Amino acid sequence: MLIPLAAVVARSTDGGLGAFVDAITAPQAVAALKLTLIMSILVAAMNAVAGTLVAWVLVRDRFRGKSLINALIDLPFALPTIVAGITLLALYGPSSPAGINVVGTRWAIAMALLFVTLPFVVRSVQPVLIELDREMEEAAVSLGAGSLTVFRRIVLPNLVPAILSGAALGFARAVGEFGSVVLIAGNLPFKTEVASVFIFGRIESDAVTSAAAVSVVLLAVSLLVLIGIRALGRLGHDAEAADGR
Numbered sequence: 001m002l003i004p005l006a007a008v009v010a011r012s013t014d015g016g017l018g019a020f021v022d023a024i025t026a027p028q029a030v031a032a033l034k035l036t037l038i039m040s041i042l043v044a045a046m047n048a049v050a051g052t053l054v055a056w057v058l059v060r061d062r063f064r065g066k067s068l069i070n071a072l073i074d075l076p077f078a079l080p081t082i083v084a085g086i087t088l089l090a091l092y093g094p095s096s097p098a099g100i101n102v103v104g105t106r107w108a109i110a111m112a113l114l115f116v117t118l119p120f121v122v123r124s125v126q127p128v129l130i131e132l133d134r135e136m137e138e139a140a141v142s143l144g145a146g147s148l149t150v151f152r153r154i155v156l157p158n159l160v161p162a163i164l165s166g167a168a169l170g171f172a173r174a175v176g177e178f179g180s181v182v183l184i185a186g187n188l189p190f191k192t193e194v195a196s197v198f199i200f201g202r203i204e205s206d207a208v209t210s211a212a213a214v215s216v217v218l219l220a221v222s223l224l225v226l227i228g229i230r231a232l233g234r235l236g237h238d239a240e241a242a243d244g245r
Helices: 004-012 018-023 027-060 066-070 081-091 105-132 134-142 147-176 195-204 208-244
Strands: none
Touching: 004 208, 018 027, 018 208, 027 066, 027 105, 027 147, 027 195, 027 208, 081 105, 105 134, 134 147, 147 208, 195 208
């Protein structure tokens, strides 16, 4: 795995360090990277809330069709992202049955990224909720605590590491997403062009070194996020060990 990654890094510096800096600081590259990071952060934050709510409903509530919805949560994992892009284009494009056309807007990017990243938070939070000791909640209720207080003081602290981990994984996925975005975003430079589409355009223009330089930036961001996830996992494990003592 390290060999192709090293090859990308080496290719990004074919023209020297100066060419690398010029490639990643070019106005169009900066705009694409900035848009990608901003949208990925916003989507990760939205998923942290929505994913936690969905996980809570799937674990704590009973209703018809629960097993079907639980299965559909994993659909973005199994569905090719280009198919997701076609689906979103059919639903929210010029021929939208709902009369909603978001093609060529940042709303389109957000919707595409939300679609492909929602399962990360849901699947991270679900097992923690399942294993959570309900006796603590019942004890708090018996002492007069309200539902909001129980959630804020007892449930949420146990969920925070899982929420952050799922949101970080979703962020890492959003940073490099291509298939679901390329058809619906419009790919307008300085407006709706994300980094992955910018890289694709650079390759098509035979500017491979420039594409590799921007790829290295995305690679570094993803690596930092993964390191952060591991650090969160170690903190959670240390906290559980401390509670056990």
